[in-house]
Amino acid sequence: MEIIGIVKKLFKIQKFDSGFRKREMVLTSEEAYPQNILIEFIQDKVDLLENINIKDKIKVFINIRGREWTNPEGIIKYFNSIQGWKIEDYSTNSSKKTSSISQSLSSDDFDDLPF
Secondary structure, three states, rough: OOEEEEEEEEEOOEEEOOOOEEEEEEEEOOOOOOEEEEEEEEEHHHHOOOOOOOEEEEEEEEEEEEEEEEOOOOOEEEEEEEEEEEEEEEOOHHHHHHHHHHHOOOOOHHHOOOO
């Protein structure tokens, strides 16, 4: 799955004694009713946020994770998390690069084709 949106907030890296690392961000979707979605990046995926800034428009590839937990009273609870595993720039600059490539080709460029 993937989500496209604007980076609203970047949290600091959390490091645990076990060596586990985690960093979270909030991405605001662009739709009729924008959603602020918390996405976590764990272990080596934390590094994906190194060059990301607030207000960047990005596409984040995600996995939805679910887990079961039994509290001390014996009640079972369920939790969900959204984990990012890949980020692509989705700014207008990247779309301009794509469109300029397609506009630079003309019919003259294909005169040497054998058919």
